[in-house]
Amino acid sequence: MGAGKTTVADLLGRRWGLSVRDTDHDVETAAGKSISDIFVDDGEVAFRALERAAVTAALEAHAGVLALGGGAVLDDDTRAALAGHRVVFLEVGLSDAVKRVGLGITRPLLMGNMRARIKALLDERLPVYREVASLTVHTDGRTPQDVADEVARLVEAAERTQEDA
Numbered sequence: 001m002g003a004g005k006t007t008v009a010d011l012l013g014r015r016w017g018l019s020v021r022d023t024d025h026d027v028e029t030a031a032g033k034s035i036s037d038i039f040v041d042d043g044e045v046a047f048r049a050l051e052r053a054a055v056t057a058a059l060e061a062h063a064g065v066l067a068l069g070g071g072a073v074l075d076d077d078t079r080a081a082l083a084g085h086r087v088v089f090l091e092v093g094l095s096d097a098v099k100r101v102g103l104g105i106t107r108p109l110l111m112g113n114m115r116a117r118i119k120a121l122l123d124e125r126l127p128v129y130r131e132v133a134s135l136t137v138h139t140d141g142r143t144p145q146d147v148a149d150e151v152a153r154l155v156e157a158a159e160r161t162q163e164d165a
């Protein structure tokens, strides 16, 4: 959360002339309510089921840039579905993440002691993010445009290598 997935996906979509989808947005549309309300009314397990369905649908139907929710890759089926896709991990450290998510009122998993919650999530998830990523871009102290430029450079280089092979 706060790594810039939504923001950077939009910049990349514009740069490449590709459409952009965001699974958090798709989940909210499918449920007809906000993520916060899904967590409060239905719980995290229900949210994760909607998220799994949203990622599967987007990977099948959408050719473009896809921003995932921050916890999507914790799901085994989602990780399997991502195999063969280029997955970019936008890495963010604790203090930049805290600055970016502000009060965290729209992010239910960060309610309470936000700094401690972010640290716990980062510690628990970093190995999974690293495992699932084909490319990693560090975002601390960088603008979203700078991050998007580096993602584009790395993805375009990887595409060229693939074409040459």
Ligand SMILES: Nc1ncnc2c1ncn2[C@@H]1O[C@H](COP(=O)(O)OP(=O)(O)OP(=O)(O)O)[C@@H](O)[C@H]1O
Pocket (backbone or CB within 6 Å): 001, 002, 003, 004, 005, 006, 007, 008, 024, 067, 068, 069, 070, 100, 101, 107, 139, 142, 143, 144, 147
């Ligand atoms: N590199 C950056 N530097 C400073 N602020 C940033 C950067 N990237 C994103 N932000 C800001 O941080 C906030 C969170 O960004 P964004 O919503 O893109 O993150 P996200 O990774 O999609 O989070 P989530 O997992 O909650 O969907 C936004 O206000 C955005 O403008």
Ligand SMILES: O=C(O)C1=C[C@@H](O)[C@@H](O)[C@H](O)C1
Pocket (backbone or CB within 6 Å): 001, 024, 035, 068, 069, 070, 071, 072, 106, 107, 108, 109
């Ligand atoms: O990191 C997470 O688990 C989450 C991140 C957001 O993108 C949303 O998907 C939701 O707030 C949960």
Ligand SMILES: [Mg+2]
Pocket (backbone or CB within 6 Å): 005, 006, 007, 022, 024, 067, 068, 069
């Ligand atoms: Mg997002």
